[in-house]
Amino acid sequence: MDAFFASVELLRYPQLKGLPVVIGGSRHTPEHEAQLIAQWGSLDAIPVEAFPRLARYVGRGVITTATYPARQFGVGSAMGMMKAARLCPQAILLPIDFVRYRQYSRTFKDVILEMAPLMEDRGVDEVYIDFTLVPDGQHEGGRVLAASIQQRIFEKTGLTCSVGVAPNKLLAKMASEFNKPQGISIVMPQDVEHQIWPLSCRKINGIGPKAGAKLQGLGIVTIGELAAKSLPWLMQHFGKSYGAWLHAASHGQDDRAVVTESEPVSMSRETTFDSDLHAGHDKVQLGAIFTRLCERVAQDLQRKGYAGRTIGIKLRYANFKSVTREITVDAFTQDAGTIRRVAGQCLKRVPLEQSIRLLGVRVGCLVHWDASTQQAEGAVPVLPRKSTGKGDPLSLPLFD
Known part of the structure; x- marks a missing residue:
């Protein structure tokens, strides 16, 4: 999909088409949208001058995506917003609305599945399609089918996409970037x-x-x-x-198949702090954040029916250097206390003299988990852990 998040926002705010727009910094809320409608009558009636500008942004957020006019100034995804403000201060800043993006994601993928059912989901805005057996799919080397998919997606969503056609996933991925936006590029072995x-x-x-x-x-x-x-x-x-x-x-060789069903290999949660925190001065605050990250990972595992054995952490220091550590335990778990305890052990293995700007927790080596039996197929059962005399694992001191 072409600048997917930004393009979805332009459906909401058509008056911003053709302008540099970046998405990031805060989350969209229905309450804020209701306030805008009450003030202006409708979202498309808001004057361009009334939108916040990137030049006024102060914080540590990163850009999720940007419109193509903003990209011409060197602004791109994952760039710090303060840096982007120096490159394109006049850009309009919009909040993130993941609920809306997921709705449009499901819609465009449903369109594709109706036309080419062998589809590999690669995230919210990208898919691979194996159209080898799609009737008439080979006309003009796949260009006719690609154009039909583009047209149907636009009719259903109002959004555009770019398509790369090739004998394998490696070349198709590269080709999809050649003629953005709304391009079709074909790369054969001889090309x-x-x-x-x-x-x-x-x-x-x-x-x-x-x-x-x-x-x-x-x-x-x-x-x-x-x-x-x-x-x-x-x-x-x-x-x-x-x-x-x-x-x-x-040499353009890639034998990976299009995979229509896949399992997650890990689940993680991380957060970037509004200001750098130090393990010595901000121990209580860091401990609370760390505990919450472990709880959220555990909730994700429980909600989706997984458990894991490899528990790890990620730190990014104030100088932007990152470190990771992980420990593989004997038993699969989705328990917040266990995740917190093992992740805390990982923390003891990294230097904590520098200030920290990002903290994350990850659980990998996942298996499907039966909540009723507390067991996973082919996995060692999770046994009750003997008391250490130190109380609830979630209240153990951190960064000590």
Whole structure:
């Protein structure tokens, strides 16, 4: 989907079309929307001048997404809003409305499933489709079907999307970015050399900042330069598994199937603080936040019917460097007290001298959990833990 969150907001505020708009900073509430309607009569009657500007933002939030006019100023997803305000102070700032975004997400995916039922859900705004067996799906190399999907989605939602057509998921993902917004791009195996090889290595989904920097340090900037390296050379510099993947990816090879059903591998909760907190000066506040994160992860697991064995934490310091630690326990759990206790042990393994800007808790190695029997299929039952004499795990001191 094209700038999905922002595009949904433009349906609500059509007067902002063509303007730089960023989404983030706060959550939308029905009460605030009701106040706006009471003041202006309708949402589309609000004057552009009445909307808050990014220049006035003060805080530590990050941008969730931005319209294409805002992106022309260098503003993008996951960018700190204070930095974005320096790049595009005139941008209009709108709150996040995840309830509305999920509704539109379900609608556009239902449209796709009616036309091409083999669909892999990749999040709120992206899917993969295997249209090999869709009747007439191969006309013009898939372009006719892609255009039909775009049209049906627009008719149902008023939103646009961009489609990449290719023999595999790797190339399709890259192709979907070529002609945004509302583009259709087709990449066949014979097109890899002239369409893919001139691109930066970072355009391959799976080459992150660290790998990109290492490649650049080795004199490899484009995908074509990566493809020119031998398999043994790549395995020598990047390890057997990742080196082999780099070699295949640079040649446009990917044998992953479209997966119509998938299981989560982990569940997590994290929060970025309004101001940096220190383990020494803000121990009580950090302890309360940490406990709440553990409780929310436990609630997520219980609500969705999972339990996990690997419990971990994530910290981001004031200098933006991040650390993670995890511990794998003997028994699967979805209990908040257990998660809190083990996550607290993880905290003891990280330096806490610096101020902290982000704190997160994660539970992985998930299995389906039967709440009535407190057991998971093929898992070791969770046994009652002997008392340590220290009271409720949720009240144990933190950062000590």
